[in-house]
Amino acid sequence: xxxxxxxxxxxxxxxxxxxxxxxxxxxxxxxxxxxxxxxxxxxxxxxxxxxxxxxxxxxxxxxxxxxxxxxxxxxxxxxxxxxxxxxxxxxxxxxxxxxxxxxxxxxxxxxxxxxxxxxxxxxxxxxxxxxxxxxxxxxxxxxxxxxxxxxxxxxxxxxxxxxxxxxxxxxxxxxxxxxxxxxxxxxxxxxxxxxxxxxxxxxxxxxxxxxxxxxxxxxxxxxxxxxxxxxxxxxxxxxxxxxxxxxxxxxxxxxxxxxxxxxxxxxxxxxxxxxxxxxxxxxxxxxxxxxxxxxxxxxxxxxxxxxxxxxxxxxxxxxxxxxxxxxxxxxxxxxxxxxxxxxxxxxxxxxxxxxxxxxxxxxxxxxx
Amino acid sequence: xxxxxxxxxxxxxxxxxxxxxxxxxxxxxxxxxxxxxxxxxxxxxxxxxxxxxxxxxxxxxxxxxxxxxxxxxxxxxxxxxxxxxxxxxxxxxxxxxxxxxxxxxxxxxxxxxxxxxxxxxxxxxxxxxxxxxxxxxxxxxxxxxxxxxxxxxxxxxxxxxxxxxxxxxxxxxxxxxxxxxxxxxxxxxxxxxxxxxxxxxxxxxxxxxxxxxxxxxxxxxxxxxxxxxxxxxxxxxxxxxxxxxxxxxxxxxxxxxxxxxxxxxxxxxxxxxxxxxxxxxxxxxxxxxxxxxxxxxxxxxxxxxxxxxxxxxxxxxxxxxxxxxxxxxxxxxxxxxxxxxxxxxxxxxxxxxxxxxxxxxxxxxxxxxxxxxxxxxxxxxxxxxxxxxxxxxxxxxxxxxxxxxxxxxxxxxxxxxxxxxxxxxxxxxxxxxxxxxxxxxxxxxxxxxxxxxxxxxxxxxxxxxxxxxxxxxxxxxxxxxxxxxxxxxxxxxxxxxxxxxxxxxxxxxxxxxxxxxxxxxxxxxxxxxxxxxxxxxxxxxxxxxxxx
Ligand SMILES: Nc1ncnc2c1ncn2[C@@H]1O[C@H](COP(=O)(O)OP(=O)(O)O)[C@@H](O)[C@H]1O
Ligand SMILES: [Mg+2]
Numbered sequence: 001x002x003x004x005x006x007x008x009x010x011x012x013x014x015x016x017x018x019x020x021x022x023x024x025x026x027x028x029x030x031x032x033x034x035x036x037x038x039x040x041x042x043x044x045x046x047x048x049x050x051x052x053x054x055x056x057x058x059x060x061x062x063x064x065x066x067x068x069x070x071x072x073x074x075x076x077x078x079x080x081x082x083x084x085x086x087x088x089x090x091x092x093x094x095x096x097x098x099x100x101x102x103x104x105x106x107x108x109x110x111x112x113x114x115x116x117x118x119x120x121x122x123x124x125x126x127x128x129x130x131x132x133x134x135x136x137x138x139x140x141x142x143x144x145x146x147x148x149x150x151x152x153x154x155x156x157x158x159x160x161x162x163x164x165x166x167x168x169x170x171x172x173x174x175x176x177x178x179x180x181x182x183x184x185x186x187x188x189x190x191x192x193x194x195x196x197x198x199x200x201x202x203x204x205x206x207x208x209x210x211x212x213x214x215x216x217x218x219x220x221x222x223x224x225x226x227x228x229x230x231x232x233x234x235x236x237x238x239x240x241x242x243x244x245x246x247x248x249x250x251x252x253x254x255x256x257x258x259x260x261x262x263x264x265x266x267x268x269x270x271x272x273x274x275x276x277x278x279x280x281x282x283x284x285x286x287x288x289x290x291x292x293x294x295x296x297x298x299x300x301x302x303x304x305x306x307x308x309x310x311x312x313x314x315x316x317x318x319x320x321x322x323x324x325x326x327x328x329x330x331x332x333x334x335x336x337x338x339x340x341x342x343x344x345x346x347x348x349x350x351x352x353x354x355x356x357x358x359x360x361x362x363x364x365x366x367x368x
Numbered sequence: 369x370x371x372x373x374x375x376x377x378x379x380x381x382x383x384x385x386x387x388x389x390x391x392x393x394x395x396x397x398x399x400x401x402x403x404x405x406x407x408x409x410x411x412x413x414x415x416x417x418x419x420x421x422x423x424x425x426x427x428x429x430x431x432x433x434x435x436x437x438x439x440x441x442x443x444x445x446x447x448x449x450x451x452x453x454x455x456x457x458x459x460x461x462x463x464x465x466x467x468x469x470x471x472x473x474x475x476x477x478x479x480x481x482x483x484x485x486x487x488x489x490x491x492x493x494x495x496x497x498x499x500x501x502x503x504x505x506x507x508x509x510x511x512x513x514x515x516x517x518x519x520x521x522x523x524x525x526x527x528x529x530x531x532x533x534x535x536x537x538x539x540x541x542x543x544x545x546x547x548x549x550x551x552x553x554x555x556x557x558x559x560x561x562x563x564x565x566x567x568x569x570x571x572x573x574x575x576x577x578x579x580x581x582x583x584x585x586x587x588x589x590x591x592x593x594x595x596x597x598x599x600x601x602x603x604x605x606x607x608x609x610x611x612x613x614x615x616x617x618x619x620x621x622x623x624x625x626x627x628x629x630x631x632x633x634x635x636x637x638x639x640x641x642x643x644x645x646x647x648x649x650x651x652x653x654x655x656x657x658x659x660x661x662x663x664x665x666x667x668x669x670x671x672x673x674x675x676x677x678x679x680x681x682x683x684x685x686x687x688x689x690x691x692x693x694x695x696x697x698x699x700x701x702x703x704x705x706x707x708x709x710x711x712x713x714x715x716x717x718x719x720x721x722x723x724x725x726x727x728x729x730x731x732x733x734x735x736x737x738x739x740x741x742x743x744x745x746x747x748x749x750x751x752x753x754x755x756x757x758x759x760x761x762x763x764x765x766x767x768x769x770x771x772x773x774x775x776x777x778x779x780x781x782x783x784x785x786x787x788x789x790x791x792x793x794x795x796x797x798x799x800x801x802x803x804x805x806x807x808x809x810x811x812x813x814x815x816x817x818x819x820x821x822x823x824x825x826x827x828x829x830x831x832x833x834x835x836x837x838x839x840x841x842x843x844x845x846x847x848x849x850x851x852x853x854x855x856x857x858x859x860x861x862x863x864x865x866x867x868x869x870x871x872x873x874x875x876x877x878x879x880x881x882x883x884x885x886x887x888x889x890x891x892x893x894x895x896x897x898x899x900x901x902x903x904x905x906x907x908x909x910x911x912x913x914x915x916x
Contacts (some may be wrong), residue, residue: 061815081818082827095818098834106822107830159821 010034010070011195012058012163017067019053027053029219031067035197035212042190042198043204045216046242051199054216055165058197060084071163082111087156087164087194091171091339093148094139101127101151102136108159111185126158127143127151129188146177153185167199175315182209203243207231215239232290236277237365247291249335250367253283260359262306263287267329271306272359277366284367291323293361294336296345296353307356310334312347322346328355399810420894427887432659436479437466441661449655449679459654460637461593465569467494467501468591472576485882486667486676487656489647493610499645504640505592511632512595516619526592528616529559529570538586550584562608565597596635605629655679668888692872692889696896699868703851709791710798710847711840717804717838720883723811736799744793748860755779755861755863781863789861794850798843805839841908849897869893 012035019028028050035041043051056062058069060081060289068075076084095104105123127133130150140148149169153361156164166185167307170178186209189196205228206213215222215230215238223230223239234240253275255262261275263285273287295301313332314325321337324347328334336355338344347353378386393510432736434441437897439462447455470476476498519525532553541550560567573594574585602608602624609620626632641648659677660667667677675682675692684690717736721729739747754760757776765771779785788795809832817827855870862868869889876886904910 059815059819061818081815082821082823084819086819088816088819090812090816092810092812094810094812096813096817096831096835107817107822109820111826155820305389353466 001022002010009036011037011039012197013068013070014054014058015068015070016067016367017054017057017064019050019057019062020065026065026152027219028057031219031221033214033221033224035195037195038193040186040196040198040209040211041364042200042206042210042213042221043216044200044203044213044242045222047201049216050219051201051216052167055197055199057086059086059165085159085161085163087159087161089166089169091154091168092150093140093169095148095152095155097140099139101132101135101138101140103150104140105155105158108155112159122158122219126154129157130154130184146181149181150184153188157188157194161194163197165197165199168201169198170200170202170205178205185209207243215242217242233276234288234363234365237286237288237316237368240363240365245291245335245337247289247294247328247331249287249289249329249331249334251285251287253278253281253285253364256281261364263364265329269306269308269329271308272357272363273362273364274360276363279365285364286367287362287364289357289362291335291337292321293357295356295358296336296338296347298356299355301358305356305359307354310355312349312351312353312354314349315347326353326355328344391914423887423890425887426884427663427668427891428666430482430660430667431663431883432475432479432482434663435655435659436470436475437463437661439463440466440657442534444654444658444661447654447658447869449651449658452651454649454651455654457636457638460641460648461635463641464501464504464637465572465593467498469572469576471498471501472580479852481881483656483660483886485671486660488653490653490656490692493645493647493653496640497648500640500644502591504637504644505596505635507633508635509589509592509595511626512599512623515622515626515632518619519595520589522589523586525590526553526574529555529563529567529610531556538584542586546584550578552578553585558611562605562611563598563601565601566594567597572672592635599623599627599632599635650801651679668884671885672888672892684724692869695867695869695872696892698783699852699870700896702783702790702866702868703848705787706790706794706851707798707844707848709787710795711844712803714795714798715836715840716842718799718806721799721803722806722809733803736796739793739796744856745860748789748857751785751792751861752780752833755785755788756907765803770772780861783862785861785863786866786868789857790851790854793857794847797850801842801846802836802839805842806836809835820863837908841904845901845904848900852897853893 012032012033014031015079017028018026020026031054033041043054045051047231048066053062058071060079062075064077069077071084071086083249095101096107099107102123105126106119109119109122123136124133127136130153132147132154133151135143135147135151140151143151149172156166169185170181173181182205185196185198198206198209207230210227212224212226213230214224217238222242223235225233225235230239231244234243237248240246249263249265249271251263251271253261254264254270256275256278259274261273261278263271263273265271271287273285278285298307301307308328310326310328312324313327316323316325320340322340322344324336324338325332326336327333373410377676379388380386382389440459443459443462444455447459467476470479476494477491480494483490483494509519526538530538531554534551537551541548553571555571557568570590573590577583577585602620606624606628609624610617612620620700623632627801638649647653659679670676670682671685672692674685674693676685677683717732721732721736743757752759756762757778757780759779761779762771763788766773766776771777779788813831813835814827817831820826822830852868853870854868855874858866858868859871861870870893871888873893875888876882876889901910
């Protein structure tokens with residue numbers, strides 16, 4: 001669950017925040033989150049999980065039904081949006097169509113009553129920063145999606161906010177451009193030292209860009225952790241399933257000792273796992289194992305480790321890796337990934353093989 | 369499949385050039401599209417374009433003078449209106465000849481009505497003179513009859529001047545009992561050649577007799593102009609007396625002799641007209657006829673802008689007759705005021721409509737559209753009830769103590785009444801385009817502006833408002849153009865001070881029957897609208913207008 005919200009150096013703090021639009025259901029349930037200055041935090045979660053709502057509360061466009069949001073130690077619940085000084089990039093960019101690119105960028109400077117020469121200088125610097133200096137005189141409608149994205153980014157940064165919010169800013173771009181912009185955004189965020197809250201439903205984006213990722217589901221943060229931890233040590237079955245590819249097997253804990261438990265699968269087979277969300281013998285559990293951590297070479301497993309019989313259903317050649325679909329313990333969606341190395345075995349459909357894993361790679365999580 | 373031959377054009381699969389087969393396919397498509405719109409096109413042409421064309425034509429059309437007074441118009445061409453003197457005798461005689469026909473055809477009253485628009489009094493002048501014209505030159509006829517009584521006989525004239533074949537055909541027709549139409553009178557070539565003035569005058573007389581009076585030229589003594597023509601023909605060409613054979617020679621020679629002795633008085637139409645009405649001795653009526661003799665006139669348009677044509681060129685009308693410029697200006701100013709109030713009242717409503725949750729917005733929309741469901745007359749009459757001095761609004765104001773009972777507000781039968789009632793009626797035409805534009809402005813723009821540091825007002829004024837301008841433009845065009853041509857509401861609640869130019873147009877169409885002026889006023893209104901549209905296009909750009 002979320003870590004403590006009361007740290008001193010916290011720049012942005014959500015403290016037991018709840019939000020309901022209709023007075024019947026809570027869209028955000030008890031949100032506690034704190035991020036230090038300069039951090040790049042991503043809110044990741046399926047559509048409708050309350051990410052935008054959180055962002056809007058932070059920006060001031062929605063009010064929290066309960067709880068407190070603090071910025072730089074100050075409660076901002078009642079501060080109106082234009083006084084918060086938070087830069088924001090919207091999903092559809094929200095570039096003002098009746099202004100040129102330069103006018104769009106000058107807008108936040110104008111309302112801050114900066115004089116013209118300072119304005120021009122800052123606009124130029126911001127545009128150069130996103131390599132859009134040549135497009136100052138264009139209207140947003142004359143720009144491509146990627147260019148609009150850069151301008152929106154420059155506009156959110158031009159008045160030098162300390163905190164920038166981005167709500168699925170790359171959602172409308174094609175894959176290649178998106179990857180490029182992911183890199184650009186993280187580079188800028190780190191160069192300028194700004195604190196960033198980034199919302200996405202794309203896990204690759206979250207993993208590649210963030211210092212920490214908050215996985216949202218059902219109005220709660222399911223896990224808040226750096227990307228590697230999120231991937232390798234998911235704390236519950238939702239996170240395991242949501243981040244990366246994952247094999248699931250259902251079973252019951254029959255034995256627990258030395259930080260390792262034995263799980264009897266519903267098919268009757270026994271496997272070793274690392275207990276994460278189980279506490280005692282007899283608990284129902286969903287064990288989770290990443291496809292690339294499945295071992296087909298028995299020699300690499302510790303002696304006496306449990307193994308499972310598996311029938312090869314499909315072999316897919318993917319270039320850098322091989323993807324093999326197996327039928328394991330009654331599940332026919334069990335996938336393993338192996339590196340395309342010269343000595344790698346290519347399993348043939350119909351073949352029966354034996355698979356196993358190190359107990360610490362197989363996590364016994366809660367049964368959903 | 370296409371093919372590129374070595375260096376020829378692209379060919380379609382069947383070998384015809386690709387361009388040609390493409391054109392053929394497109395032509396078929398276009399034809400089909402045209403057939404689809406044809407009914408509407410015909411409908412629009414018949415019910416819209418044609419009437420507008422007719423209106424434009426009527427506003428300059430002026431055939432009546434040239435058609436009714438052809439001889440006078442021709443004779444007047446040599447007269448100089450600036451000379452300050454009335455024209456010479458031949459012009460008077462030409463008018464007499466024209467009037468004889470016009471009176472018989474009763475077209476002189478229409479002409480009088482037409483020229484009365486330009487110079488009041490013309491109608492009675494023409495009617496009065498029309499009554500007298502029959503007797504002008506009577507003394508010449510009497511003198512002929514005194515010389516020889518045969519000139520009192522209608523048949524003398526038909527026998528002398530008619531083609532012998534016609535004379536016998538007429539006699540046969542007469543014998544048969546005259547059941548069918550009388551054969552149309554035909555001049556004899558001999559008469560035409562020797563007695564040109566007589567023949568021309570008699571031909572007119574015979575035609576009018578047969579076609580208008582439904583009578584025979586053999587039954588009525590001809591007009592005095594015929595006798596005058598005969599006297600003058602014989603005086604100018606005595607030899608003509610011998611051209612008709614021996615049986616006519618004595619009678620005609622007697623006239624020649626009398627004319628040479630001077631016993632037949634000379635015709636004097638100048639005097640006769642002056643006697644009928646002294647106005648004919650002045651250049652005034654003649655210059656009116658001359659000015660309005662062309663078949664196309666700018667008179668109606670000049671009238672529509674309070675000018676008139678005089679002998680000295682274009683001049684302003686008398687103060688008492690100047691109404692149209694003032695009416696045009698009032699129509700514009702009031703329409704602008706109505707457009708302005710519609711923007712002020714409609715903008716917040718449209719904003720609410722676009723930003724409320726759908727269910728509430730629908731309810732509000734029904735309220736906006738409600739006026740469309742009641743008849744215009746009912747609504748306008750309701751305003752009468754509300755706005756009159758003993759009406760609901762004044763009662764409320766008095767009750768609330770805002771207005772003293774003895775000086776209740778005058779809200780109706782003046783411009784205030786027109787503005788209030790028409791704003792109410794035209795408001796939906798402002799709200800709907802505004803709403804449809806505002807609906808397309810995503811709320812994220814306002815949020816973006818605020819996140820960039822703009823206050824609510826700045827965000828609205830710098831970001832939202834500019835984007836809603838196309839809606840304001842569309843609504844304003846609609847409301848203004850509808851207002852400028854509005855008729856019923858100003859008529860009912862406008863009183864004397866609050867009527868529009870269209871009320872005047874309706875008056876000219878329905879009451880004064882001056883359709884030419886109505887058409888000119890209507891055309892000016894159309895031109896004003898087109899000019900405004902053009903100006904609007906230059907300033908805002910029609911492409912920026914969104915109606916939905
Ligand atoms: N303005 C609103 N009024 C009512 N319900 C809303 C509003 N905005 C979002 N919701 C609801 O709140 C939930 C969370 O929405 P949102 O924060 O947009 O999720 P996400 O951004 O993660 O997709 C959804 O069920 C959505 O239907
Ligand atoms: Mg969202």
